[in-house]
Amino acid sequence: MNNLHIAQSGSDLFVSGIEEMNLADTLDCGQAFRWSSDDGVTWRGIAFGKELNISQQDGGLLFKDTSSDDFDKVWRRYFDLDRDYTALKTQISTNGTLKTICQQAGGIRVLYQDSWEALCSFIISQNNNIPRIKGIIERLCELCGNPVGSGYAFPSAERIAAMTVDDLAPIRSGFRAKYIIDAANKVASGQLDLSQMSSLPIDDARAQMMTVKGVGPKVADCALLFGCGRIECFPVDVWIRRAMSELFEDGLPAVAVPYAGIVQQFIFHYRRRSAAATSGGDTPQ
DNA sequence: GCCCAGGGAATCG
DNA sequence: CGATTCCATGGG
Numbered sequence: 001m002n003n004l005h006i007a008q009s010g011s012d013l014f015v016s017g018i019e020e021m022n023l024a025d026t027l028d029c030g031q032a033f034r035w036s037s038d039d040g041v042t043w044r045g046i047a048f049g050k051e052l053n054i055s056q057q058d059g060g061l062l063f064k065d066t067s068s069d070d071f072d073k074v075w076r077r078y079f080d081l082d083r084d085y086t087a088l089k090t091q092i093s094t095n096g097t098l099k100t101i102c103q104q105a106g107g108i109r110v111l112y113q114d115s116w117e118a119l120c121s122f123i124i125s126q127n128n129n130i131p132r133i134k135g136i137i138e139r140l141c142e143l144c145g146n147p148v149g150s151g152y153a154f155p156s157a158e159r160i161a162a163m164t165v166d167d168l169a170p171i172r173s174g175f176r177a178k179y180i181i182d183a184a185n186k187v188a189s190g191q192l193d194l195s196q197m198s199s200l201p202i203d204d205a206r207a208q209m210m211t212v213k214g215v216g217p218k219v220a221d222c223a224l225l226f227g228c229g230r231i232e233c234f235p236v237d238v239w240i241r242r243a244m245s246e247l248f249e250d251g252l253p254a255v256a257v258p259y260a261g262i263v264q265q266f267i268f269h270y271r272r273r274s275a276a277a278t279s280g281g282d283t284p285q
Numbered sequence: 286g287c288c289c290a291g292g293g294a295a296t297c298g
Numbered sequence: 299c300g301a302t303t304c305c306a307t308g309g310g
Contacts, residue, residue, distance in 0.1 A: 030291060122291075129290040132308060174306025179293090216293045237291040268291075 022107025051149030118227025179214025
């Protein structure tokens with residue numbers, strides 16, 4: 001088990017007992033698209049309709065202006081703080097290659113995001129690059145999200161369902177606009193019930209997700225992993241396909257299968273980081 | 286101009 | 299079935 005320690009100091013919350021975590025890697029590895037930082041230490045973002053300023057310092061996480069209520073209801077689960085990543089990494093490190101990956105990319109935690117935001121975000125991600133994905137999502141929030149703090153919340157499915165493809169022109173999402181609208185319509189109408197996705201048999205959940213136009217196996221797995229807590233999902237994109245053929249020709253080692261989604265993030269980050277290191281750092285961040 | 290980007294739908298043998 | 303091609307847009 002984790003030995004999480006939570007201390008209040010004024011209006012801030014300080015959380016320690018998670019020394020193996022790397023906040024910057026976690027927020028900037030391409031699993032969530034609404035976090036930004038000027039210095040790589042302090043991060044600002046909006047999730048579940050709440051703005052957060054957070055930094056990693058003195059061996060812990062500093063949640064600025066955060067009530068223990070918000071921490072318990074939102075951030076504790078969002079940052080997956082009750083999972084013992086140390087034990088997980090020790091277990092999968094019985095494989096030599098995974099041990100190296102854990103050492104170089106094991107600070108990432110899989111964020112538990114809002115299911116609708118995750119579905120919509122990974123629809124936008126298809127055949128796209130991370131900086132542009134962030135831009136499209138930011139414009140979508142500015143276009144029709146509710147104001148929150150210094151920014152805008154991610155718009156609800158109902159709000160987007162009230163719009164047309166032409167209405168989405170300002171966000172410049174290209175051919176993905178029609179997919180966003182279809183997803184919003186199916187979620188807002190109840191035809192796709194995202195609240196069931198955390199408990200449905202995984203093949204049923206995946207099939208449900210794929211009833212949305214523009215949602216195939218990869219986007220479905222990303223939405224299930226990052227938005228519905230389904231860590232058995234292992235989304236395969238171009239980076240993972242490359243990494244797997246280079247590092248694990250016989251597939252994911254059995255010891256990692258129960259945590260496939262978390263290990264996928266480690267591998268994804270490890271592979272992209274090595275690409276950046278060997279190409280002069282000009283690889284997309 | 287080219288190629289690629291956290292893919293998927295449509296089309297064609 | 300598997301293999302191509304097209305899809306919008308922006309950066310390198």
